[in-house]
Amino acid sequence: MNPSFLHRLGLLACVLLISASQANATSYTFTELIPLGGTNSYAYAINNAGQVAGFSSTAGNVVTHATLWNGTTATDLSTRGASNVYATAINTAGQVVGYSSTPGNTTFHATLWNGGPEGTDLGTLGGTNSYAYAINNAGQIAGVSSTAGNTTFHATLWNGTTATDLSPLGGIYSYAYAINNAGQVAGSASTAKNTALHATLWNGTTATDLGTLGGTNSFAYAINDAGQMAGVSFTAGNAARHATLWNGTTATDLGTLGGTTSVAYAINNTGQIVGVSSTAKNTALRATLWNGTTAIDLNNFLSASEVSAGWVLQQARGINDSGSIVGYDYNTKTRAQEAFLLSVSAVPEPATYATLLGGLALIGAMVRRRKSL
Structure with a gap:
């Protein structure tokens, strides 16, 4: 058989495969999540229904209120008597957790919202402050609370308003940042003699x-239902801080966008991880997606018009199981910092595979025809 003919067939097959790959590459639609009358907003979590939880400034930028976005509609999750209120997580039922300032604004208490304003105070472990950072689909809540006498902070698990103390690793401090649907909690705790936080x-x-x-x-900031955890760790000699994936006690360095710093804040049930990374020479921080150990600058998915409008995606804080991502950005022209949503806008289409299979079948027929000649 003519070698040049085989070469041309090989090139055709490559073209078909590349075309299919490009057609199925994920792309995103960028959406600004507008504040509650002020200039700043921050998105921290997204559930599988696409609801987004975070916080934003109110008119005049005097106070900050927990915010729930359904699409681009923002709902104020204010708490009676609280000036500053923050939402940090949301589950599939739309339950939101975070923390609210107490009357007088001297302390904060972990707070639960069941679909609307006026949250429930979750209390503390006997101290004056508590903070809720995560909620699973069963309504279990993870966070941190000061203990009696305010001598230390301990990781805390709430079932309803019943708080359970999660002990440190031999030291006196512990912090819970995430919980999965199996009730496993991820966070950080001090080791013996409080020489380190692990x-x-x-x-x-x-x-x-x-x-x-x-x-x-x-520090472990996220955990999925498979028990994979994501966060950050100092490297040898404390030379750098790198985003980290833990499978059991095996830690994997996720790398950076060229700088010395990266942090992973969320992981979904398909293993996609989002966070932030510094670029080469540590000149900037950029919202980052990790597929495996490959770090991707999420700004690459912005359109030319969005880039020219001044948008820079700084931190990615949440990702749902369909791959939609939330976080916050900065506008170089307006100087505003706003929450963003990157919703997945391209999925594999059956027609793509039909084209590929048809093309490969044609190649096979051409080979058979050449052999018969």
Whole structure:
């Protein structure tokens, strides 16, 4: 058979495969999530229904209120008597958690919202402050609370308004930042003599040290239903801080966008991770997506018109199971910092595969015809 003919067939097959890959590459639609009358907003979590939780400034930028976005409609989740209120997480039922200032604005208490304003105070472990950072689909809530006498902070698990103390790793401090639907809690805890803070997994009240990337400290900020955890760890010699993925106690360095710093804030059930990374020479911070250990600057998905309008995606804080991402950006022209939503706008189409299979079938027929000649 003529070698040049085979070469041309090989090129045709490559073209078909590349075309299929490009047709199925994920793309995103960028949406600004407008504040509650002020100039700033921050999105921290998105559920599988596309509801977004975060916080934003009110008119005059005097106070900050927890905010729930349904599409581009913002709902004020204010709490009676509280000046400043923050939402940090949302589950599939639309329950939102965060924390609210108490009357007099001297302390904060962990707060639960069940679909509307006027949240429920979750109380503390005996101290004056508490903060809720995560909620699973069963309504279990993870966060942190000061203990009696305000001598320390401990990771806390709330079932309703009943708070359970999650112990440290031999030290006196612990912090819970995430909870999955199996009730596993991820966070950070101090080691013996409080010489370091290590990423920690709690199964019930049993704490497991997840270790580091060779440095002193590490923090787990997210956990999915498979038990994979994402966060940040110092590298050997504490030379850098890198986004980290833990499978059990095995830590994987996720790398950066060229700089020395990256942090992973969220992981979905398909293993996609989002966070922030510094660029080469640490000149800027950019919202980042990790597929495996490949770091992708989310600004690459903005259109030319969005870039020219001044939008820069700074931090990605949440991702749902369909891959939609939320966080906050900065506008270089208006100087405003606003919440953003990157919703997945392209999915694989059956027609793409039909074209590919048809093309490969044609190649096979051409080969058979050449052999018969």
